[in-house]
């Protein structure tokens with residue numbers, strides 16, 4: 001191997017990864033070398049700047065836990081999460097579009113019966129989520145799993161509050177009619193977590209660090225592509241400036257005001273409430 005020079009270093013580092021047994025990992029590492037060398041040549045960092053970057057990455061890693069993922073947040077604000085999502089979810093026309101999962105999803109949410117209150121015991125504007133999960137052929141999907149999670153009326157997620165019990169997250173299953181009807185509270189728009197390394201970075205800019213009001217859904221059914229998406233509140237603040245680029249036109253929905261009275265889950269509400277009516281359309285799994 002020739003000795004390294006500024007000019008041949010990228011080629012040497014690429015070549016080193018020829019020794020990788022997995023062709024996929026070899027391709028990934030060689031591309032990473034190519035692009036990161038290109039980045040370094042472009043930025044022309046001082047030694048101190050390079051150390052600062054290493055330190056920033058180390059601090060970011062230390063912030064990650066089972067309940068917090070600062071690297072996902074970093075990927076989100078760079079638009080990388082949405083790019084990976086777009087590449088992997090080229091669903092056929094007519095399917096509900098996907099969007100990012102975000103850093104707040106928690107696995108193994110409790111199963112609740114259809115019609116249950118996702119926000120039991122929590123205050124906020126009463127809101128009902130109703131609709132049908134369908135295939136592209138228009139037929140309802142029985143047994144579709146809806147994993148739903150959202151922020152509370154203050155814009156905070158369970159993991160940010162360190163709650164002991166599951167909070168504003170649950171799993172529901174559709175019956176033979178594919179329908180869902182869930183009671184919850186309306187979440188507001190919120191700031192992404194600004195107390196970590198991503199916040200430190202954003203504070204050096206005038207980038208808005210807010211997300212428009214939304215509710216998260218992960219919908220899975222046998223024979224169909226899993227859909228990870230949000231429903232965004234129409235005309236809400238930050239709808240045109242989502243810091244993580246998550247908004248798509250077809251995911252914007254009206255949170256319609258209803259007077260007190262009979263609700264979509266059959267109960268009588270003494271207070272006015274909101275209704276979000278949305279049908280999800282899943283694409284068939286690829287063979």
Ligand SMILES: [Fe+2]
Nearest residue numbers: 102104214216
């Ligand atoms: Fe969110």
